[in-house]
Amino acid sequence: MKPDLQNLPLILKPFILFIFLSSLSFLAFLSLQTSRQTLNKTTTENASEQLPSDLKIRPGYSSYDAYLQRQLNKTLNPKLREIWTTRDWTRKVNVFSDFFENLKQRELLFNGSKSLCIGARVGQEVAALKRVGVDDSVGIDLVPYPPLVLKGDFHHQPFDDETFDFEFSNVFDHALYPWKFVGEIERTLKPGGICVLHVLVSRRADKYSANDLYSVKPLEKMFKKSELVELRSIDGFGLDTEVVFRKRRIKVFFFFFLPFC
Numbered sequence: 001m002k003p004d005l006q007n008l009p010l011i012l013k014p015f016i017l018f019i020f021l022s023s024l025s026f027l028a029f030l031s032l033q034t035s036r037q038t039l040n041k042t043t044t045e046n047a048s049e050q051l052p053s054d055l056k057i058r059p060g061y062s063s064y065d066a067y068l069q070r071q072l073n074k075t076l077n078p079k080l081r082e083i084w085t086t087r088d089w090t091r092k093v094n095v096f097s098d099f100f101e102n103l104k105q106r107e108l109l110f111n112g113s114k115s116l117c118i119g120a121r122v123g124q125e126v127a128a129l130k131r132v133g134v135d136d137s138v139g140i141d142l143v144p145y146p147p148l149v150l151k152g153d154f155h156h157q158p159f160d161d162e163t164f165d166f167e168f169s170n171v172f173d174h175a176l177y178p179w180k181f182v183g184e185i186e187r188t189l190k191p192g193g194i195c196v197l198h199v200l201v202s203r204r205a206d207k208y209s210a211n212d213l214y215s216v217k218p219l220e221k222m223f224k225k226s227e228l229v230e231l232r233s234i235d236g237f238g239l240d241t242e243v244v245f246r247k248r249r250i251k252v253f254f255f256f257f258l259p260f261c
């Protein structure tokens, strides 16, 4: 039987459309994989050679252990811990509460946000989150302070991928490997999740810092999976800039079209 030449294209049309859209989806998938690979490379290697010029790692740490010892030297100091948990407590919780209240008003933080504070020491920022109504919040630090702060190194956060809606930190300058610090935040944030950093760009930070940041540009470069959504000047315990990133949601545009073929 002779095929009906007029009908053939009509029958084939959905198939051709299907194949076309499938290959587009496949290409989208491929490009996603490639960008993941590039990201992994830059987050795991010693990338100091490829660091942006506005970010400098401080020399003088002979090993990772030497870096940890220096951080612990201050954090474990019993006299200071006494002060942080008594005289300093209320004043700092008040200031953090104002910052978080402000973020709630800008709809970057909600009562229901599962939240993490990175480098939270004795957990004043965690207490502040709870005070403004963000109950599901916890901190990490090299030294735990239960129940507010768990033990954890921010270069290797002790959490699964896509755990948090919100992450806050004012200790970026303490990162010996800033690209890992950022990579771990992007790993543990849910898509659409918010990261708020308080950083210092106008002056050099204290002697416990492990890096010096001269502008927010390096942050924009390192937050590869996120968009800069807000930037403002603040006065936050010696830090002068609040930077807000939102982790991008994966685009599923092509997949939406498949059912319609």
Ligand SMILES: C[S@@+](CC[C@H](N)C(=O)[O-])C[C@H]1O[C@@H](n2cnc3c(N)ncnc32)[C@H](O)[C@@H]1O
Residues within 6 Å of the ligand: 071, 072, 075, 118, 119, 120, 121, 122, 124, 125, 140, 141, 142, 143, 152, 153, 154, 155, 170, 171, 174, 175, 237
């Ligand atoms: C300047 S203090 C800030 C404490 C707290 N965020 C505040 O504002 O009161 C820096 C904190 O970062 C912690 N820290 C330094 N390196 C760290 C690391 N690799 N992982 C987790 N915490 C770290 C220190 O132990 C210290 O408690």
Ligand SMILES: *[C@@H]1O[C@H](CO)[C@@H](O)[C@H](O)[C@H]1NC(C)=O
Residues within 6 Å of the ligand: 046, 047, 048, 049, 057, 176
């Ligand atoms: C990174 O590697 C360079 C040499 O390529 C080395 O001098 C530097 O100490 C390393 N930095 C860290 C923090 O490991």
Ligand SMILES: *[C@@H]1O[C@H](CO)[C@@H](O)[C@H](O)[C@H]1NC(C)=O
Residues within 6 Å of the ligand: 072, 073, 074, 076, 077
């Ligand atoms: C911190 O370093 C000082 C010397 O710089 C030393 O005397 C002190 O014992 C150290 N403290 C801790 C907790 O390691």
Ligand SMILES: *[C@@H]1O[C@H](CO)[C@@H](O)[C@H](O)[C@H]1NC(C)=O
Residues within 6 Å of the ligand: 111, 131, 132, 133, 134
């Ligand atoms: C969030 O929690 C605070 C403090 O508990 C409460 O006053 C506020 O009404 C809550 N907001 C919403 C939108 O539920």
